[in-house]
Every structure is written in structure tokens, then in C-alpha cells.
Amino acid sequence: MxxxxxxxxxxxxxxxxxxxxxxxxxxxxxxxxxxxxxxxxxxxxxELPKEDIRELNLQTRENAKMVMDLSYEINSSSNQSMSTLYTSLFNDCSEQMRYLYAVHGESIDVSLANMTYNTTGASVTGQVWANISFNDGKTDYVSAPEIIDIEVGK
CATH class of the missing domain: 1.20.5 (Single alpha-helices involved in coiled-coils or other helix-helix interfaces)
Known part of the structure; x- marks a missing residue:
């Protein structure tokens, strides 16, 4: 032991x-x-809403082209100037987009800063300067101005 x-x-x-x-x-x-x-x-x-921001930019570009086409159509049968029509229609589209994004809890502001256009025959070319802002409570995005080239042909 x-x-x-x-x-x-x-x-x-x-x-x-x-x-x-x-x-x-x-x-x-x-x-x-x-x-x-x-x-x-x-x-x-x-968590970064990059797809929402990308979609907002794409929708703004599509709206700018669509509004140019509509304002050209209305201008041919109306006494209003093309810039007045474009501003009014662009602001209406921006207001509708603001409501749609508010449903998802996001705040956007798309405003028209400047617009230039040139009418040649049956087509319209131009540039639109749009101020875009996006806020979802976590992310704040501002693109001022976003320059959009437009070609509308008939």
C-alpha cells in the first residue's frame, strides 16, 4: 500500500x-x-433594401418615358404646352408611387427637377432630371438628380 x-x-x-x-x-x-x-x-x-431602391429607380425611368409619350399624344390634340403636360403627368405618377410605397411602410419622394426635349418629326428625344429619395426607417437613399434619357418614336 x-x-x-x-x-x-x-x-x-x-x-x-x-x-x-x-x-x-x-x-x-x-x-x-x-x-x-x-x-x-x-x-x-x-436588410439593405437594394432591390426596393433599384425598383424605384427603374419605375421612375419607365414613368418618365411613359409620361413623355402621353404628353406628346395629348399635345397633338390640345392647346397645352408639352412641358406643362409633362410636369402635371409626372407629378401625378409620383403621387401614385408615393401611395404605393406608403402601403409597404416606405417613404419616397420623386420630383421633377428639370426637363428638356426636342421634337423632330414623329419622335421626341430629351432628358429628364428627377430627384429621388427613399426612406424605410433604416435606410435613407437620395439620388439628386437622376438623369434619364428619353426617346419616344412614332
């Missing part, structure tokens, strides 16, 4: 087992933190 008290080989085995288990636990914690950090960083990129 006396020889077992002097034998300390088992203590080194127990101590090395404890050290190895602590190393494994700390490596597991580091791996877990890396996974969580990757999840949160990728989730933050998804």
Missing part, C-alpha cells in the same frame, strides 16, 4: 486529460462564435 502513495503517474494522466478537455472546449466556443458572426454579418447585408 505504501508504494501506491508514492506513485504519481496517474496524476499526470489526469492533469493532461483536464488540459486537453479545456482546449477542446475553447476550440468549440471559438468555432461557435465564428458561425454566429458569419450569420449576423450575412443577415445585415440582407
Amino acid at each position: 505504501e508504494s501506491l502513495r508514492d506513485d504519481t503517474k496517474g496524476q499526470w494522466i489526469a492533469l493532461s486529460g483536464l488540459v486537453i478537455s479545456l482546449i477542446i472546449i475553447s476550440l468549440a466556443l471559438l468555432a461557435n462564435q465564428a458561425v454566429i458572426a458569419g450569420y449576423y454579418s450575412s443577415n445585415a447585408a440582407l
